[in-house]
Amino acid sequence: MKFSWDLRIERAGELIKKQPALSDLLSFYQQLARFQKSVFENLDSVVDHDIAVLLPSFPELVKVVRSSGSSQLKLAAESLAQASPDEQLVLLESVWQHQADCSEVAPEHLFFAKALLQPYAEYLAIAEITTLEGSPPICPFCGSRPQVAVLRPEGDGGKKSLICSLCSTEWAFRRLKCPNCGEENKDKLPVFVAEGLDYIRVDACDTCHTYIKLVDMTKEGRAVPVVDELATVSLNLWAQEKQYQKFGPNLFGL
Ligand SMILES: [Zn+2]
Ligand SMILES: [Zn+2]
Secondary structure, three states: OOOOHHHHHHHHHHHHHHOHHHHHHHHHHHHHHHHHHHHHHHHHOOOOOOHHHHHHHHHHHHHHHHHHOOHHHHHHHHHHHHOOHHHHHHHHHHHHHOOOOOOOOOHHHHHHHHHHHHHHHHHHHHHOOOOOOOOOOOOOOOOOOEEEEEEEEEOOEEEEEEEEOOOOOEEEOOOOOOOOOOOOOHHHOOEEEEOOEEEEEEEEOOOOOEEEEEEEOOOOOOOOHHHHHHOOHHHHHHHHHOOOEEOOOOOOOO
16 A cells, blocks of 8 residues: 555644644544544455445444534434435445446535545455556546546656545556546646645646646655645635636545
8 A cells, every 4th residue: 555544644643733724624534534544454354345344334434523524514424324224335335336426426425435435445456456558537446536646756757647536546647638638738738836835736627627636746755645635725726716627526525
């Protein structure tokens, strides 16, 4: 695993100190990551990896949300806590089967399904070796959209890859290409860097008006892309104002 759960939890702690304004979001994420770590570790101790294996973890997730989720998520937690195991299973299955487009699932329910499915998908993805042809825009393992792009040091420059929003699989991707529409003309692919935050940029596309954030690890080697991506919501707002849509939302639907 490239970014262990412990590394994510630790990085969230570092970012809380750097960005006190985001401490609610990041400490909530930290608790979630601890919960997800326990789901992940639990999968090692069971033989059957059917998706129903996640159901016993539902009450624990409800507990985490009750203690530090937003008021909207708390409401959803109450209704899901009342739901039967069958209904909970239907929710998990519908998200699992339609990763690329979950528009039919209510956003606040999507959060619960993804919080449970992320460690599950990541566990299954590790066992699988995926061979890659070209630069696929969606995850070659589970078919979800990428949450973030990353540039890792290689030779004089950097090697770009995308990280899956569900199973955290990382796959190589061409540096100058829009993952949504395939645009490769560099004049149509503007790059925006925020002041004082030079290691994260917004890679946008003027053809389809989407964007993805890129975490440049050649500039900040301590970054944990999925966590640093969360800690830069200001960039999302900025991109939204410029009429760019995010290509792959994170766990919080941002
Ligand atoms: Zn995936
Ligand atoms: Zn595009």
